[in-house]
Amino acid sequence: MTDTAAKASTRKLTVRVNEQDLDVSGVAGHTTTLNFLRDSGLTGVKEGCAEGECGACAVLVSRPDGNGGTQWTSVNSCLIPVAALSDQEVYTSEGLADGDKLHPVQHEMAMRGGSQCGYCTPGFVASMAAEYYRPQRRSCADICGSQSCGSPENLENSPAQCATDHELGANGFDLHALSGNLCRCTGYRPIRDAAYALGEVPTDDRMAKRRGQPAPTAAPFQLQHAEGDFVRPASLSDALDHLAGEPEAVLLAGGTDWGVELAIKHSTAPLTIALDQLDELRTLTQADDYLEIGASLTLSEIEHRLEGDIPLLAELFPQFASRLIRNGATFGGNIATGSPIGDGAPVLLALDASLVLASQGGERVVPLSEYFTGYRASVREADELIRAIRIPTPVAPHARFYKIAKRRFDDISSVAVAISMQVSDGQIRDVRIGVGGVAATPIRATDAESALEGKEWSHETFAAAAQVMSEVGTPLDDHRASAAYRSATAAQSILRFFAEVTP
Ligand SMILES: Cc1cc2nc3c(=O)[nH]c(=O)nc-3n(C[C@H](O)[C@H](O)[C@H](O)COP(=O)(O)OP(=O)(O)OC[C@H]3O[C@@H](n4cnc5c(N)ncnc54)[C@H](O)[C@@H]3O)c2cc1C
Numbered sequence: 001m002t003d004t005a006a007k008a009s010t011r012k013l014t015v016r017v018n019e020q021d022l023d024v025s026g027v028a029g030h031t032t033t034l035n036f037l038r039d040s041g042l043t044g045v046k047e048g049c050a051e052g053e054c055g056a057c058a059v060l061v062s063r064p065d066g067n068g069g070t071q072w073t074s075v076n077s078c079l080i081p082v083a084a085l086s087d088q089e090v091y092t093s094e095g096l097a098d099g100d101k102l103h104p105v106q107h108e109m110a111m112r113g114g115s116q117c118g119y120c121t122p123g124f125v126a127s128m129a130a131e132y133y134r135p136q137r138r139s140c141a142d143i144c145g146s147q148s149c150g151s152p153e154n155l156e157n158s159p160a161q162c163a164t165d166h167e168l169g170a171n172g173f174d175l176h177a178l179s180g181n182l183c184r185c186t187g188y189r190p191i192r193d194a195a196y197a198l199g200e201v202p203t204d205d206r207m208a209k210r211r212g213q214p215a216p217t218a219a220p221f222q223l224q225h226a227e228g229d230f231v232r233p234a235s236l237s238d239a240l241d242h243l244a245g246e247p248e249a250v251l252l253a254g255g256t257d258w259g260v261e262l263a264i265k266h267s268t269a270p271l272t273i274a275l276d277q278l279d280e281l282r283t284l285t286q287a288d289d290y291l292e293i294g295a296s297l298t299l300s301e302i303e304h305r306l307e308g309d310i311p312l313l314a315e316l317f318p319q320f321a322s323r324l325i326r327n328g329a330t331f332g333g334n335i336a337t338g339s340p341i342g343d344g345a346p347v348l349l350a351l352d353a354s355l356v357l358a359s360q361g362g363e364r365v366v367p368l369s370e371y372f373t374g375y376r377a378s379v380r381e382a383d384e385l386i387r388a389i390r391i392p393t394p395v396a397p398h399a400r401f402y403k404i405a406k407r408r409f410d411d412i413s414s415v416a417v418a419i420s421m422q423v424s425d426g427q428i429r430d431v432r433i434g435v436g437g438v439a440a441t442p443i444r445a446t447d448a449e450s451a452l453e454g455k456e457w458s459h460e461t462f463a464a465a466a467q468v469m470s471e472v473g474t475p476l477d478d479h480r481a482s483a484a485y486r487s488a489t490a491a492q493s494i495l496r497f498f499a500e501v502t503p
Pocket residue numbers: 051052053250251252253254255256257258259260275295296319320321322325328329330331332333334335336337341342343344384385386387410411412413
């Protein structure tokens with residue numbers, strides 16, 4: 001490591017867990033929060049899969065709410081190195097009760113039979129508590145005075161602003177908050193009953209009061225350990241110095257790919273560089289002709305801050321993994337892994353996005369369509385990181401994202417197709433189609449784009465383009481889907497787009 005790289009200080013590190021400071025100064029850079037908590041005696045946090053799929057390990061962390069306060073956010077503790085949580089506040093299911101008095105979420109789970117073997121319960125409780133405290137959760141009574149609108153039985157009588165679908169309770173509880181939690185034995189109805197039975201948060205609730213104060217700051221530090229160091233850099237330039245100084249270093253944002261690599265391949269690095277709290281990677285700004293999204297903003301944060309302004313992104317978010325994963329996952333990590341079946345790349349390709357790559361030498365802007373060079377390979381140099389993603393604005397008005405996967409939520413795509421275009425003077429213009437799952441990299445379906453560009457909006461035009469789309473890429477047969485199925489669904493997405501978008 002270079003001298004200039006050593007700007008973050010070595011100091012005593014603690015994580016505040018259930019209102020007590022736990023010393024993490026001696027952990028290795030790759031020690032997961034799950035392992036640390038269990039080794040500290042907090043065995044309510046369970047290990048199910050250790051790779052983000054089951055939610056048994058979920059805990060609450062204090063994160064900035066974007067308005068100067070704190071939001072209790074549920075995350076998978078199996079995917080986050082505990083060093084990344086130093087200076088932060090964490091609650092496990094053990095810390096939620098107030099003395100002998102169960103937390104309202106625990107009380108409802110117990111009263112409504114939401115727990116049988118109990119293995120999944122602490123994780124459900126954490127996810128449910130995060131939704132309980134979500135500042136935007138508003139009950140039907142809040143919105144229009146009704147006690148029942150939004151309930152699954154009464155949808156047809158519900159005002160549009162509160163009853164979006166059958167997964168939203170009359171108490172404003174969004175069941176998608178639990179989409180990353182699996183239960184093998186209770187069945188989901190009693191769990192849903194518990195969620196929908198939750199009332200308003202009392203004003204004297206200690207965790208509710210905590211929301212009004214700023215989230216903990218994230219001071220830089222450097223942790224040294226024989227099995228792997230960890231650094232939270234002071235700035236982007238500090239991070240780039242560390243990256244240049246250690247060729248084997250691994251960057252960390254949300255950890256949702258990092259944690260899986262650790263669990264499956266036992267990949268550890270001599271140095272882990274945390275990018276998650278770097279201000280320079282956490283901005284969201286609108287310039288004259290593009291929107292710039294910081295590479296380390298979580299998908300949940302982007303979803304919340306954009307409020308549907310980019311419709312294609314608004315379609316992507318609910319289909320991307322689960323709320324637990326989206327609370328950690330970033331676009332920087334999603335693009336950097338270079339997965340051919342990642343969902344971010346097809347959407348960003350259809351939005352004609354570019355990446356801002358930063359190194360000690362400065363910045364360069366690379367169109368995403370020129371970024372991938374082969375299977376998990378890209379033009380990004382070893383000393384570069386993704387600082388931001390730029391999306392040209394205004395975006396084309398007609399856009400859809402189709403994710404074909406075996407399950408509706410929390411599944412990896414077999415094929416993903418994002419389509420964007422506009423119509424001017426009766427002709428189709430600015431067509432961009434991003435596709436995942438049909439080649440070694442995410443690709444643009446340029447032949448299908450050409451089959452649409454400049455043509456009239458008609459079934460014949462789209463049918464011809466669908467025929468071209470059936471030849472897109474070089475799809476493989478694997479356990480997720482056959483090559484023939486991938487080609488057929490890619491083609492079908494063109495026809496589906498026509499059917500859905502035609503007035
Ligand atoms: C249960 C589960 C479900 C998932 N479902 C989906 C899904 O539906 N769709 C999907 O696309 N993906 C999915 N993923 C994969 C993962 O969540 C995404 O790829 C996510 O966007 C990764 O972001 P991260 O911040 O967590 O990356 P991290 O794990 O922190 O990092 C991943 C890699 O990117 C590098 N990196 C991170 N940030 C940068 C940066 N700014 N510049 C350069 N390199 C960087 C890291 O070094 C690391 O190699 C899923 C993962 C899990 C565990």
